[in-house]
Amino acid sequence: MSSIPTPPPAFRIQLQPSGRSFACAPGQTVLDAALAAGIVLPHQCKTGSCLSCQAQVLNGQTDCEQPDTDAALPGTQALLCCTRPLSDLSLQCRELDGQWPVARANVRVLAMDRLAADVMRLQLGLPPGQHLGFGAGQYLDIHLGRGLKRSYSLAAAPRDDGTLELHVRLRPGGVFTGQILEKLKPRDVLRIEGPFGMAAVATDGGATPAPLLLLATGTGMAPVKALLESAMVQAQPRSMVLYWGGRSLDDLYLHAQCLQWQQEHAWFRYIPVLSRAPLAWEGRRGHVQEMAVQDWPQLQGCEVFACGSPEMVTAARARLLLQGLPAMAFHADAFTSATV
Numbered sequence: 001m002s003s004i005p006t007p008p009p010a011f012r013i014q015l016q017p018s019g020r021s022f023a024c025a026p027g028q029t030v031l032d033a034a035l036a037a038g039i040v041l042p043h044q045c046k047t048g049s050c051l052s053c054q055a056q057v058l059n060g061q062t063d064c065e066q067p068d069t070d071a072a073l074p075g076t077q078a079l080l081c082c083t084r085p086l087s088d089l090s091l092q093c094r095e096l097d098g099q100w101p102v103a104r105a106n107v108r109v110l111a112m113d114r115l116a117a118d119v120m121r122l123q124l125g126l127p128p129g130q131h132l133g134f135g136a137g138q139y140l141d142i143h144l145g146r147g148l149k150r151s152y153s154l155a156a157a158p159r160d161d162g163t164l165e166l167h168v169r170l171r172p173g174g175v176f177t178g179q180i181l182e183k184l185k186p187r188d189v190l191r192i193e194g195p196f197g198m199a200a201v202a203t204d205g206g207a208t209p210a211p212l213l214l215l216a217t218g219t220g221m222a223p224v225k226a227l228l229e230s231a232m233v234q235a236q237p238r239s240m241v242l243y244w245g246g247r248s249l250d251d252l253y254l255h256a257q258c259l260q261w262q263q264e265h266a267w268f269r270y271i272p273v274l275s276r277a278p279l280a281w282e283g284r285r286g287h288v289q290e291m292a293v294q295d296w297p298q299l300q301g302c303e304v305f306a307c308g309s310p311e312m313v314t315a316a317r318a319r320l321l322l323q324g325l326p327a328m329a330f331h332a333d334a335f336t337s338a339t340v
């Protein structure tokens, strides 16, 4: 009779200075194991690009499959989203309090409608009695089976009825947005996990008179919309300027809505930016990061949230930091393509 093989024992990961520890299975990333244990560590893209999940390895051996990045990490630093333990580890890293725990749920597709020819809005409902806590600016993963998953920003502030909204740019041939979404219909069920990323941007204006600059391209509007909606319920919202970029006006699928918000809310300014504008376009031409740099030569006190194409996020970070923005004041969600 053949015996069932026992799984290899998990490694123990200990965090300094808190001393908290958790188990990490061989092959699992340290970040995934921490989140599964309810310990929220700084992270954003989970693909090794944004460098938010850097930590120092004090002790132990790791296997880090860091994708190509411009920023080389010093010897003992590791990116926890792509670090797998080869032994027990001791790590020096920051822990985040007050962030929502990561949960998994089967959600039902309540509605699907086109916001533009290539952008689909998905409204999702959680099972009765289940709630997903999250903050504006965070995202969730949709599990596609066989280990595949895709990330999508939550496109609405938390709602009383618990429904969730996503804005999905359709990519012909894409595993999720091409093949799966094509067959998806209302009442179908999707497996989600989240929230991920950090709800790091404050939307109330109390102590922060300098504006929050929002830079978005394409469906990078999704987390920006969630931030704007959460500001709308604040007693004293922070002043915000949105630069939303696309090739043509058709790409700015909530253009009319943004103009309306600008009329309704004195704290909000909206600047559409087109890179391939027709001759008749009287607005701004170029790229969102260039417009922000032109308009804000003094960035003192400002914070920036950049969201959308990885090229824009990388260029915006470089340009704005060169202009004097402290690295801590730059928050971003780069819509990097999944590696599987």
Ligand SMILES: Cc1cc2nc3c(=O)[nH]c(=O)nc-3n(C[C@H](O)[C@H](O)[C@H](O)COP(=O)(O)OP(=O)(O)OC[C@H]3O[C@@H](n4cnc5c(N)ncnc54)[C@H](O)[C@@H]3O)c2cc1C
Pocket (backbone or CB within 6 Å): 044, 045, 047, 139, 150, 151, 152, 153, 154, 167, 168, 169, 170, 171, 173, 174, 175, 176, 177, 178, 219, 220, 222, 223, 309, 333, 334, 335, 336, 337, 338
């Ligand atoms: C933190 C995070 C949040 C995200 N939020 C959103 C969101 O709110 N809305 C949204 O539409 N997308 C978002 N994305 C991107 C999303 O996760 C998928 O990568 C995208 O929808 C493509 O998935 P797919 O399976 O259809 O395509 P894949 O099968 O993964 O790829 C198909 C083809 O499209 C290319 N491709 C895939 N993604 C991109 C991209 N972003 N830019 C350029 N080429 C690409 C691939 O290189 C490949 O050639 C987010 C990504 C991250 C990391």
